[in-house]
Amino acid sequence: MLAKRIIPCLDVKDGQTVKGTNFVNLRQAGDPVALGHAYSEAGADELVFLDITASHEGRKTFTDMVTRVAETLSIPFTVGGGIGSVADVDRMLSAGADKVSVNSAALKRPELIDEIAGKFGSQVIVCAIDAKETDGYWETYINGGRIPFGKGLMEWAHEAQERGAGEILFTSMNHDGVKAGFANEALAQLSEELSIPIIASGGAGCKEHFLDVFREGKADAALAASVFHFGEIGVQELKSYLRSNDICVR
Amino acid sequence: MNVAVVKYNAGNIFSVLGALKRLGVNPVLTDDAETLLGADRVLFPGQGEASHAMQYLRARGLDRVICDLKAPMLGICIGQQLMCRHSEEGDVDCLGLFDVDVKLFHPQRHEDKVPHMGWNSLQFNSTEESQRGDEGLFKGLKDGDYVYFVHSYYVPLCPKTIAATDFIQPFSSALHKDNFWATQFHPEKSGRVGEQIIKNFLEL
Numbered sequence: 001m002l003a004k005r006i007i008p009c010l011d012v013k014d015g016q017t018v019k020g021t022n023f024v025n026l027r028q029a030g031d032p033v034a035l036g037h038a039y040s041e042a043g044a045d046e047l048v049f050l051d052i053t054a055s056h057e058g059r060k061t062f063t064d065m066v067t068r069v070a071e072t073l074s075i076p077f078t079v080g081g082g083i084g085s086v087a088d089v090d091r092m093l094s095a096g097a098d099k100v101s102v103n104s105a106a107l108k109r110p111e112l113i114d115e116i117a118g119k120f121g122s123q124v125i126v127c128a129i130d131a132k133e134t135d136g137y138w139e140t141y142i143n144g145g146r147i148p149f150g151k152g153l154m155e156w157a158h159e160a161q162e163r164g165a166g167e168i169l170f171t172s173m174n175h176d177g178v179k180a181g182f183a184n185e186a187l188a189q190l191s192e193e194l195s196i197p198i199i200a201s202g203g204a205g206c207k208e209h210f211l212d213v214f215r216e217g218k219a220d221a222a223l224a225a226s227v228f229h230f231g232e233i234g235v236q237e238l239k240s241y242l243r244s245n246d247i248c249v250r
Numbered sequence: 251m252n253v254a255v256v257k258y259n260a261g262n263i264f265s266v267l268g269a270l271k272r273l274g275v276n277p278v279l280t281d282d283a284e285t286l287l288g289a290d291r292v293l294f295p296g297q298g299e300a301s302h303a304m305q306y307l308r309a310r311g312l313d314r315v316i317c318d319l320k321a322p323m324l325g326i327c328i329g330q331q332l333m334c335r336h337s338e339e340g341d342v343d344c345l346g347l348f349d350v351d352v353k354l355f356h357p358q359r360h361e362d363k364v365p366h367m368g369w370n371s372l373q374f375n376s377t378e379e380s381q382r383g384d385e386g387l388f389k390g391l392k393d394g395d396y397v398y399f400v401h402s403y404y405v406p407l408c409p410k411t412i413a414a415t416d417f418i419q420p421f422s423s424a425l426h427k428d429n430f431w432a433t434q435f436h437p438e439k440s441g442r443v444g445e446q447i448i449k450n451f452l453e454l
Protein backbone atom coordinates (compact mmCIF):
# COMPACT_ATOMS: atom_id res chain seq x y z
CA MET A 1 0.00 0.00 0.00
CA LEU A 2 1.19 3.48 -0.82
CA ALA A 3 2.46 5.12 2.38
CA LYS A 4 1.47 8.52 3.72
CA ARG A 5 4.48 10.83 3.56
CA ILE A 6 6.04 12.94 6.30
CA ILE A 7 7.92 15.93 4.88
CA PRO A 8 10.07 18.30 6.95
CA CYS A 9 10.46 21.72 5.33
CA LEU A 10 13.66 23.74 5.62
CA ASP A 11 13.81 27.47 4.99
CA VAL A 12 17.16 28.48 3.57
CA LYS A 13 18.63 31.97 3.56
CA ASP A 14 22.07 32.70 2.11
CA GLY A 15 22.87 28.99 2.18
CA GLN A 16 21.94 28.50 5.85
CA THR A 17 18.79 27.05 7.33
CA VAL A 18 16.62 29.42 9.28
CA LYS A 19 14.85 28.16 12.43
CA GLY A 20 16.71 24.85 12.50
CA THR A 21 18.67 25.60 15.62
CA ASN A 22 17.33 23.04 18.05
CA PHE A 23 17.44 19.90 15.99
CA VAL A 24 18.58 16.84 17.93
CA ASN A 25 21.95 18.12 19.09
CA LEU A 26 23.11 18.56 15.54
CA ARG A 27 26.30 20.58 15.56
CA GLN A 28 25.82 22.11 12.18
CA ALA A 29 22.11 22.80 12.52
CA GLY A 30 22.52 25.76 10.20
CA ASP A 31 23.89 23.64 7.38
CA PRO A 32 21.03 22.48 5.12
CA VAL A 33 23.06 19.54 3.85
CA ALA A 34 23.78 18.19 7.34
CA LEU A 35 20.24 18.86 8.51
CA GLY A 36 18.74 17.21 5.42
CA HIS A 37 20.90 14.15 5.95
CA ALA A 38 19.88 13.96 9.62
CA TYR A 39 16.21 14.06 8.65
CA SER A 40 16.75 11.38 6.04
CA GLU A 41 18.40 9.13 8.65
CA ALA A 42 15.54 9.87 11.04
CA GLY A 43 13.01 8.50 8.56
CA ALA A 44 11.69 11.54 6.70
CA ASP A 45 10.12 10.48 3.39
CA GLU A 46 10.93 13.62 1.46
CA LEU A 47 12.34 17.07 2.13
CA VAL A 48 11.44 20.53 0.92
CA PHE A 49 14.07 23.28 0.74
CA LEU A 50 12.62 26.75 0.39
CA ASP A 51 14.90 29.56 -0.74
CA ILE A 52 13.90 32.68 1.15
CA THR A 53 16.83 34.73 -0.12
CA ALA A 54 16.07 37.77 -2.19
CA SER A 55 19.43 38.61 -3.72
CA HIS A 56 20.95 37.28 -6.92
CA GLU A 57 24.04 36.06 -5.06
CA GLY A 58 21.83 34.25 -2.60
CA ARG A 59 20.22 32.38 -5.50
CA LYS A 60 23.61 31.19 -6.70
CA THR A 61 24.43 29.98 -3.18
CA PHE A 62 21.11 28.12 -3.11
CA THR A 63 21.83 26.35 -6.41
CA ASP A 64 25.21 25.22 -5.08
CA MET A 65 23.47 23.97 -1.95
CA VAL A 66 20.99 21.95 -4.06
CA THR A 67 23.91 20.15 -5.70
CA ARG A 68 25.48 19.33 -2.34
CA VAL A 69 22.14 18.10 -1.02
CA ALA A 70 21.66 15.88 -4.09
CA GLU A 71 25.12 14.36 -3.62
CA THR A 72 24.38 13.52 0.01
CA LEU A 73 20.69 12.68 0.17
CA SER A 74 19.19 9.32 -0.83
CA ILE A 75 15.53 10.37 -0.57
CA PRO A 76 13.58 12.69 -2.92
CA PHE A 77 13.59 16.43 -2.34
CA THR A 78 11.71 19.44 -3.64
CA VAL A 79 13.08 22.95 -3.95
CA GLY A 80 11.11 26.16 -4.12
CA GLY A 81 11.20 29.87 -3.58
CA GLY A 82 11.43 32.37 -6.39
CA ILE A 83 10.86 29.88 -9.23
CA GLY A 84 9.53 32.03 -12.08
CA SER A 85 10.54 30.44 -15.36
CA VAL A 86 11.32 27.20 -17.14
CA ALA A 87 14.99 28.25 -16.97
CA ASP A 88 14.76 28.39 -13.15
CA VAL A 89 13.30 24.88 -13.12
CA ASP A 90 15.97 23.62 -15.51
CA ARG A 91 18.66 25.07 -13.23
CA MET A 92 17.21 23.36 -10.14
CA LEU A 93 16.68 19.97 -11.81
CA SER A 94 20.16 20.12 -13.37
CA ALA A 95 21.55 20.85 -9.90
CA GLY A 96 19.95 17.57 -8.76
CA ALA A 97 16.52 18.44 -7.33
CA ASP A 98 13.74 15.90 -7.92
CA LYS A 99 10.83 18.35 -7.91
CA VAL A 100 10.30 22.08 -7.97
CA SER A 101 7.55 24.02 -6.26
CA VAL A 102 5.98 27.06 -7.89
CA ASN A 103 3.80 29.57 -6.09
CA SER A 104 3.34 33.30 -6.83
CA ALA A 105 4.77 33.18 -10.35
CA ALA A 106 2.29 30.49 -11.38
CA LEU A 107 -0.67 32.45 -10.01
CA LYS A 108 0.47 35.53 -11.91
CA ARG A 109 1.19 33.58 -15.08
CA PRO A 110 -0.56 30.17 -14.98
CA GLU A 111 0.98 29.11 -18.34
CA LEU A 112 4.19 28.55 -16.39
CA ILE A 113 2.73 25.23 -15.19
CA ASP A 114 1.94 24.10 -18.76
CA GLU A 115 5.46 25.04 -19.84
CA ILE A 116 7.16 23.14 -17.02
CA ALA A 117 4.91 20.08 -17.47
CA GLY A 118 5.50 20.11 -21.23
CA LYS A 119 9.26 20.19 -20.84
CA PHE A 120 9.90 18.06 -17.75
CA GLY A 121 6.65 16.20 -16.99
CA SER A 122 4.02 16.72 -14.32
CA GLN A 123 5.91 14.68 -11.74
CA VAL A 124 8.40 17.51 -11.18
CA ILE A 125 5.82 20.24 -10.41
CA VAL A 126 4.51 20.88 -6.95
CA CYS A 127 2.03 23.75 -7.05
CA ALA A 128 2.30 25.51 -3.67
CA ILE A 129 -0.75 27.50 -2.68
CA ASP A 130 -0.99 29.88 0.29
CA ALA A 131 -4.61 30.67 1.13
CA LYS A 132 -6.59 32.32 3.88
CA GLU A 133 -10.20 31.70 4.85
CA THR A 134 -12.63 34.53 5.53
CA ASP A 135 -16.32 33.76 6.11
CA GLY A 136 -15.99 30.36 4.47
CA TYR A 137 -14.15 31.61 1.38
CA TRP A 138 -10.53 30.59 0.79
CA GLU A 139 -8.57 33.24 -1.07
CA THR A 140 -5.10 32.69 -2.52
CA TYR A 141 -2.20 34.96 -1.58
CA ILE A 142 1.08 35.76 -3.32
CA ASN A 143 4.50 37.00 -2.22
CA GLY A 144 4.81 34.79 0.84
CA GLY A 145 1.25 35.43 1.97
CA ARG A 146 1.58 39.22 1.90
CA ILE A 147 -0.75 40.11 -1.00
CA PRO A 148 -4.27 38.73 -1.62
CA PHE A 149 -4.54 37.58 -5.23
CA GLY A 150 -8.28 37.51 -5.77
CA LYS A 151 -8.54 33.91 -6.92
CA GLY A 152 -10.25 31.19 -4.90
CA LEU A 153 -8.29 28.20 -3.57
CA MET A 154 -10.52 25.56 -5.20
CA GLU A 155 -10.65 27.36 -8.54
CA TRP A 156 -6.86 27.70 -8.64
CA ALA A 157 -6.20 24.15 -7.46
CA HIS A 158 -8.42 22.77 -10.25
CA GLU A 159 -6.74 24.98 -12.82
CA ALA A 160 -3.26 24.00 -11.63
CA GLN A 161 -4.16 20.31 -11.95
CA GLU A 162 -5.56 20.80 -15.44
CA ARG A 163 -2.46 22.68 -16.52
CA GLY A 164 -0.27 19.79 -15.41
CA ALA A 165 0.75 20.22 -11.76
CA GLY A 166 1.76 16.89 -10.24
CA GLU A 167 0.92 17.72 -6.62
CA ILE A 168 -0.71 20.49 -4.60
CA LEU A 169 1.03 21.81 -1.49
CA PHE A 170 -1.64 23.73 0.38
CA THR A 171 -0.68 26.00 3.28
CA SER A 172 -3.51 27.42 5.34
CA MET A 173 -2.48 30.88 6.52
CA ASN A 174 -5.17 30.68 9.21
CA HIS A 175 -3.54 27.59 10.68
CA ASP A 176 0.15 28.22 9.93
CA GLY A 177 2.17 28.85 13.11
CA VAL A 178 -0.84 28.36 15.40
CA LYS A 179 0.00 24.70 16.15
CA ALA A 180 -3.67 23.81 16.61
CA GLY A 181 -3.98 21.34 13.74
CA PHE A 182 -4.24 21.42 9.95
CA ALA A 183 -7.09 22.88 7.84
CA ASN A 184 -8.72 19.47 7.55
CA GLU A 185 -12.02 20.52 6.01
CA ALA A 186 -10.45 22.41 3.11
CA LEU A 187 -7.87 19.64 2.68
CA ALA A 188 -10.55 16.97 2.47
CA GLN A 189 -12.38 19.01 -0.14
CA LEU A 190 -9.18 19.38 -2.19
CA SER A 191 -8.48 15.68 -1.87
CA GLU A 192 -11.99 14.69 -2.92
CA GLU A 193 -12.23 17.09 -5.86
CA LEU A 194 -8.74 16.64 -7.30
CA SER A 195 -7.05 13.54 -8.67
CA ILE A 196 -3.46 14.54 -7.80
CA PRO A 197 -1.80 14.12 -4.38
CA ILE A 198 -2.39 16.80 -1.73
CA ILE A 199 0.37 17.83 0.69
CA ALA A 200 -0.98 19.46 3.84
CA SER A 201 0.94 22.33 5.41
CA GLY A 202 0.36 24.70 8.30
CA GLY A 203 -0.79 23.94 11.81
CA ALA A 204 1.13 20.91 13.04
CA GLY A 205 1.60 21.10 16.80
CA CYS A 206 1.44 17.50 18.04
CA LYS A 207 1.29 13.93 16.77
CA GLU A 208 -2.50 13.84 16.92
CA HIS A 209 -2.66 16.62 14.34
CA PHE A 210 -0.91 14.38 11.83
CA LEU A 211 -3.33 11.54 12.52
CA ASP A 212 -6.23 13.96 11.96
CA VAL A 213 -4.81 15.34 8.72
CA PHE A 214 -4.58 11.84 7.24
CA ARG A 215 -7.93 10.62 8.59
CA GLU A 216 -10.10 13.73 8.35
CA GLY A 217 -8.07 15.86 5.94
CA LYS A 218 -7.51 12.85 3.64
CA ALA A 219 -4.07 14.27 2.82
CA ASP A 220 -1.48 12.19 0.96
CA ALA A 221 1.42 13.85 2.76
CA ALA A 222 1.97 16.23 5.65
CA LEU A 223 4.61 18.93 5.78
CA ALA A 224 5.87 20.73 8.86
CA ALA A 225 8.82 22.81 9.92
CA SER A 226 9.16 24.00 13.49
CA VAL A 227 7.78 20.92 15.30
CA PHE A 228 10.55 18.91 13.67
CA HIS A 229 13.29 21.52 13.81
CA PHE A 230 12.82 22.19 17.48
CA GLY A 231 12.66 18.49 18.26
CA GLU A 232 9.11 18.72 19.63
CA ILE A 233 8.20 15.70 17.54
CA GLY A 234 10.70 13.13 16.24
CA VAL A 235 9.96 11.77 12.76
CA GLN A 236 10.42 8.15 13.83
CA GLU A 237 8.32 8.62 16.97
CA LEU A 238 5.59 10.25 14.86
CA LYS A 239 5.62 7.33 12.43
CA SER A 240 5.34 4.75 15.22
CA TYR A 241 2.36 6.64 16.55
CA LEU A 242 0.69 6.79 13.12
CA ARG A 243 1.43 3.12 12.46
CA SER A 244 -0.18 2.13 15.76
CA ASN A 245 -3.25 4.05 14.60
CA ASP A 246 -3.46 2.11 11.32
CA ILE A 247 -2.02 4.82 9.08
CA CYS A 248 0.26 3.28 6.46
CA VAL A 249 3.72 4.85 6.82
CA ARG A 250 7.18 3.73 5.76
CA MET B 251 35.31 -2.19 -11.09
CA ASN B 252 34.18 -0.43 -14.28
CA VAL B 253 30.63 0.80 -13.82
CA ALA B 254 28.93 2.40 -16.80
CA VAL B 255 25.66 4.35 -16.85
CA VAL B 256 23.87 4.43 -20.21
CA LYS B 257 23.70 8.00 -21.47
CA TYR B 258 20.49 8.82 -23.29
CA ASN B 259 17.90 11.55 -23.14
CA ALA B 260 16.03 10.22 -20.17
CA GLY B 261 15.89 12.92 -17.54
CA ASN B 262 17.70 13.29 -14.30
CA ILE B 263 20.52 10.75 -13.82
CA PHE B 264 22.27 12.96 -11.28
CA SER B 265 20.96 10.90 -8.37
CA VAL B 266 22.04 7.57 -9.87
CA LEU B 267 25.58 8.87 -10.31
CA GLY B 268 25.45 10.32 -6.78
CA ALA B 269 24.29 7.01 -5.27
CA LEU B 270 27.14 5.12 -6.99
CA LYS B 271 29.69 7.67 -5.81
CA ARG B 272 28.43 7.34 -2.23
CA LEU B 273 29.22 3.62 -2.52
CA GLY B 274 32.77 4.44 -3.56
CA VAL B 275 32.57 3.71 -7.29
CA ASN B 276 33.29 6.24 -9.99
CA PRO B 277 30.75 5.59 -12.76
CA VAL B 278 31.25 6.63 -16.36
CA LEU B 279 28.26 8.13 -18.14
CA THR B 280 28.49 6.96 -21.75
CA ASP B 281 26.69 6.05 -24.98
CA ASP B 282 29.82 4.47 -26.45
CA ALA B 283 29.20 0.82 -27.45
CA GLU B 284 32.69 -0.43 -26.62
CA THR B 285 32.74 1.20 -23.19
CA LEU B 286 29.33 -0.27 -22.37
CA LEU B 287 30.24 -3.76 -23.63
CA GLY B 288 33.50 -3.65 -21.68
CA ALA B 289 31.98 -2.55 -18.37
CA ASP B 290 31.69 -4.85 -15.33
CA ARG B 291 28.30 -3.38 -14.42
CA VAL B 292 25.87 -1.31 -16.47
CA LEU B 293 23.04 0.84 -15.14
CA PHE B 294 20.19 1.87 -17.41
CA PRO B 295 18.28 4.57 -15.53
CA GLY B 296 15.84 7.18 -16.59
CA GLN B 297 12.57 8.97 -16.47
CA GLY B 298 10.85 10.27 -19.55
CA GLU B 299 8.66 9.04 -22.35
CA ALA B 300 9.04 5.52 -23.77
CA SER B 301 8.68 6.11 -27.52
CA HIS B 302 11.12 9.03 -27.56
CA ALA B 303 13.59 7.07 -25.45
CA MET B 304 13.39 4.07 -27.83
CA GLN B 305 13.82 6.34 -30.84
CA TYR B 306 16.94 7.82 -29.28
CA LEU B 307 18.39 4.40 -28.42
CA ARG B 308 17.72 2.99 -31.91
CA ALA B 309 19.19 6.02 -33.67
CA ARG B 310 22.47 5.33 -31.88
CA GLY B 311 22.42 1.53 -32.07
CA LEU B 312 22.20 1.38 -28.28
CA ASP B 313 19.22 -1.00 -28.46
CA ARG B 314 21.46 -3.77 -29.85
CA VAL B 315 24.33 -2.90 -27.51
CA ILE B 316 22.08 -3.26 -24.45
CA CYS B 317 20.73 -6.63 -25.61
CA ASP B 318 24.30 -7.86 -26.27
CA LEU B 319 25.54 -7.03 -22.75
CA LYS B 320 26.97 -9.98 -20.84
CA ALA B 321 27.77 -8.14 -17.60
CA PRO B 322 25.02 -7.59 -15.01
CA MET B 323 22.76 -4.73 -16.07
CA LEU B 324 20.21 -2.91 -13.93
CA GLY B 325 17.34 -1.01 -15.57
CA ILE B 326 15.61 1.57 -13.39
CA CYS B 327 12.08 2.99 -13.81
CA ILE B 328 11.65 3.74 -17.54
CA GLY B 329 14.75 1.56 -17.93
CA GLN B 330 12.75 -1.46 -16.71
CA GLN B 331 9.85 -0.59 -19.00
CA LEU B 332 12.12 -0.26 -22.05
CA MET B 333 13.52 -3.75 -21.35
CA CYS B 334 10.03 -5.20 -21.92
CA ARG B 335 8.42 -6.20 -25.25
CA HIS B 336 6.11 -3.27 -25.88
CA SER B 337 4.85 -0.14 -24.10
CA GLU B 338 1.44 1.49 -24.24
CA GLU B 339 3.24 4.78 -23.72
CA GLY B 340 3.60 6.03 -27.30
CA ASP B 341 2.56 2.50 -28.51
CA VAL B 342 6.17 1.50 -29.06
CA ASP B 343 8.07 -1.78 -29.43
CA CYS B 344 10.83 -1.93 -26.83
CA LEU B 345 13.97 -4.04 -26.27
CA GLY B 346 12.13 -7.31 -25.65
CA LEU B 347 14.46 -8.66 -22.97
CA PHE B 348 11.40 -9.48 -20.85
CA ASP B 349 8.43 -11.12 -22.55
CA VAL B 350 5.76 -8.84 -21.14
CA ASP B 351 3.97 -5.63 -22.21
CA VAL B 352 3.93 -2.31 -20.31
CA LYS B 353 0.45 -0.96 -19.45
CA LEU B 354 -1.03 2.33 -18.26
CA PHE B 355 -2.50 2.41 -14.73
CA HIS B 356 -6.29 2.85 -14.67
CA PRO B 357 -7.53 4.08 -11.28
CA GLN B 358 -10.33 1.98 -9.79
CA ARG B 359 -11.12 4.30 -6.88
CA HIS B 360 -10.69 8.03 -6.33
CA GLU B 361 -7.90 7.34 -3.82
CA ASP B 362 -5.80 5.71 -6.57
CA LYS B 363 -3.92 8.74 -7.80
CA VAL B 364 -1.89 8.29 -10.98
CA PRO B 365 1.09 8.70 -11.24
CA HIS B 366 1.87 6.18 -8.54
CA MET B 367 4.20 8.44 -6.57
CA GLY B 368 5.75 7.86 -3.18
CA TRP B 369 6.87 5.00 -0.94
CA ASN B 370 5.36 1.57 -1.41
CA SER B 371 6.40 -1.88 -0.21
CA LEU B 372 8.01 -4.87 -1.90
CA GLN B 373 6.76 -8.46 -1.74
CA PHE B 374 9.29 -11.07 -2.82
CA ASN B 375 8.99 -14.58 -4.34
CA SER B 376 5.72 -13.68 -6.02
CA THR B 377 5.93 -16.27 -8.78
CA GLU B 378 7.17 -19.85 -8.87
CA GLU B 379 9.45 -19.72 -11.87
CA SER B 380 11.71 -16.92 -10.71
CA GLN B 381 14.27 -17.27 -7.98
CA ARG B 382 13.34 -15.93 -4.58
CA GLY B 383 13.63 -12.20 -4.91
CA ASP B 384 15.30 -11.68 -1.57
CA GLU B 385 18.45 -13.36 -2.82
CA GLY B 386 20.76 -11.64 -5.27
CA LEU B 387 19.58 -8.10 -5.81
CA PHE B 388 17.51 -8.10 -2.63
CA LYS B 389 19.95 -9.79 -0.25
CA GLY B 390 19.48 -8.51 3.30
CA LEU B 391 16.04 -7.03 2.60
CA LYS B 392 12.75 -8.24 4.01
CA ASP B 393 9.20 -8.52 2.71
CA GLY B 394 7.46 -5.22 3.21
CA ASP B 395 10.52 -2.98 2.87
CA TYR B 396 9.62 0.37 1.33
CA VAL B 397 11.07 1.91 -1.84
CA TYR B 398 10.31 5.07 -3.82
CA PHE B 399 8.22 5.05 -7.01
CA VAL B 400 7.22 7.66 -9.61
CA HIS B 401 5.44 6.22 -12.68
CA SER B 402 2.17 6.07 -14.61
CA TYR B 403 2.87 2.90 -16.61
CA TYR B 404 3.57 -0.50 -15.09
CA VAL B 405 4.81 -4.00 -15.90
CA PRO B 406 2.19 -6.66 -15.06
CA LEU B 407 3.18 -9.71 -13.02
CA CYS B 408 4.99 -12.27 -15.19
CA PRO B 409 7.23 -15.35 -14.76
CA LYS B 410 10.29 -13.08 -14.44
CA THR B 411 8.84 -11.02 -11.57
CA ILE B 412 11.13 -11.11 -8.53
CA ALA B 413 9.28 -8.48 -6.49
CA ALA B 414 5.68 -7.32 -6.59
CA THR B 415 4.08 -4.14 -5.29
CA ASP B 416 0.39 -3.45 -4.78
CA PHE B 417 -1.03 -0.32 -6.38
CA ILE B 418 -4.51 -0.63 -7.93
CA GLN B 419 -3.38 -4.23 -8.54
CA PRO B 420 -0.15 -6.10 -7.86
CA PHE B 421 2.47 -5.31 -10.51
CA SER B 422 6.15 -6.13 -11.17
CA SER B 423 8.33 -3.84 -9.10
CA ALA B 424 11.40 -5.87 -10.13
CA LEU B 425 12.32 -8.34 -12.89
CA HIS B 426 15.25 -10.70 -13.46
CA LYS B 427 16.46 -12.87 -16.34
CA ASP B 428 20.06 -14.04 -16.79
CA ASN B 429 22.32 -10.98 -16.43
CA PHE B 430 19.41 -8.55 -16.74
CA TRP B 431 17.84 -6.99 -13.65
CA ALA B 432 15.28 -4.23 -13.49
CA THR B 433 13.38 -2.22 -10.90
CA GLN B 434 10.34 -0.02 -11.43
CA PHE B 435 11.24 1.97 -8.30
CA HIS B 436 14.21 4.28 -7.84
CA PRO B 437 16.81 2.57 -5.62
CA GLU B 438 18.87 5.78 -5.79
CA LYS B 439 16.00 7.60 -4.04
CA SER B 440 15.02 4.82 -1.64
CA GLY B 441 17.14 5.63 1.39
CA ARG B 442 19.06 2.80 3.06
CA VAL B 443 17.01 0.04 1.39
CA GLY B 444 17.89 1.50 -2.00
CA GLU B 445 21.55 1.78 -1.10
CA GLN B 446 21.57 -1.89 -0.13
CA ILE B 447 20.04 -2.82 -3.50
CA ILE B 448 22.66 -0.89 -5.46
CA LYS B 449 25.39 -2.38 -3.28
CA ASN B 450 23.98 -5.88 -3.93
CA PHE B 451 23.93 -5.17 -7.66
CA LEU B 452 27.60 -4.21 -7.58
CA GLU B 453 28.36 -7.45 -5.65
CA LEU B 454 26.32 -9.84 -7.85
